[in-house]
Amino acid sequence: MELRIENMTCGGCAKSVTKAIQSVDPNAGIETNPAARTVKVETTATSAALQKVLKDAGYPATTR
Template sequence: MQVFNVQGMTCGHCVKAVTRALQEQDATAQVEVDLAGRQVRVNSELDAGQLLAAIREEGYEAQVAG
C-alpha cells in the first residue's frame, strides 16, 4: 500500500477524477481517498513515481506521505 498526500481535493468529483486517473494506469489498482485527511492510499504494482504522475496530471499537487 502506497500513501500520498494530495492537495486540492474537495469533493466527490475530485475523488472520482483521482481514482479514474490511477486506475487508467493500473486497472487493478485499489484506491482509497480520504478527503478530510487529504490522502490517497493505493494498492498497485506500479511504482510511486508513476502513481504520482497520474495524480499530478489531473491537476493535483501530490507527494509521497512520509
C-alpha cells in the same frame, strides 16, 4: 502506499483521482479520503508513475 493530495477536497475530486490512478493500474485498490486529503493505493505501479498521472490530471501528490 499513501499519497497526500492537497487539492482533493470533495467527492468529485476523489473520483478524478481514482480515475487517474486506474489509468495506470486498472486493478489498483484505492481508498480516498477527501477530508484528510489522502489516498491509500495498493498497486504494482511505481510511486513516480502515480505522481505523474495525478499531476497531469491536476492533482499533484506527495508520498507520505
